[in-house]
Amino acid sequence: MILHTIQTSPAKGNRLALCLRFMREQDSLLLLGDGINSLLSPQIKQQLSNTTLYLLQDDVNARGLANALMQYDMISYEDFVALTISHNKVINW
């Protein structure tokens, strides 16, 4: 079980696309920073519909996206720490 993290916007590169190619069903994905912007794309939203997905709450709130993304699982930094322990490793793309 791997926790994958994406910090960059899909407008800036292919980090998320690469991650999704090599991510397995049992893995989880955490979007933080501009990685959160990925969910503003309907195509990516659709693509992530079966993924275990977390968003860093502070970064969502900072961007004024709390309402737009309220359907997703928002986590604190403390939760983030716990996820790094409950997964076998973390890959930051």
Add this chain to the structure above:
Amino acid sequence: MKKITVLFTRSPHSTPHGREGLDFAMLSASFDQQVSLIFIDEGILNLLKDQQPMLTGNRDYIATFKVLPLYDVEDIFVCQQDLALLQLNQQDLLIDVELINDHAIQQKLADADEVLVF
């Protein structure tokens, strides 16, 4: 000893990711870790023959890929699909590599203790 996988995902020369990824891989090997290198997407371009990094004002770190076997780094993998997408083949590469598919890469990422992406 840990199993450390270094994933090269970006092209050389315009950013230092490739060089600093290779530095890390060599250091890990010299500290007796079990190191493997995987090249995907434009990261594969690090391995092209006939590069001249000095023309970009950079040191020729590309040549250093050739000394990896001296550090006992023999697990060097290139994504088959991405190599084909770049319209390249194994003969274009500077060193001997093993071509593997996406599924095999997933497995290697799962097997590693830590994975660092450059």
Add this chain to the structure above:
Amino acid sequence: MHTFIIQVNGPAYGSQSSYHAYRFTQACLSAGHQVEKVFFYQDGVLNANMLHAPASDEFDLAKAWRELATTHQIPLINCVAAAMRRGVLAETDAKELNLSQWNSEAPFSNAGLGELVTGIETAQRLVSF
């Protein structure tokens, strides 16, 4: 309790990576975990520049790292080769090059990339930003 090594690859100003790492480190500590070291690599080495001088009403991340490290006794290790080529020098580096100025000091220390490797070997988790 778990042991962590945190790797920072982004500068103090201009990317969110270092801030993420800082908040993550704080959260690790408040949950009772041990952060063995924070290793700064790639553009992350710029965090060690002690001449960051943001306006007085702005958060000073480089200073916050130094305070966190001092309070919790966490080594802040800069990759010396990556730092020197980016113009971040400690006093000893400057003296070796006969330079009269430097811009990095304790609690940051410049050390080899091997520090990252040994940290990965001993810590239970590597988390990179």
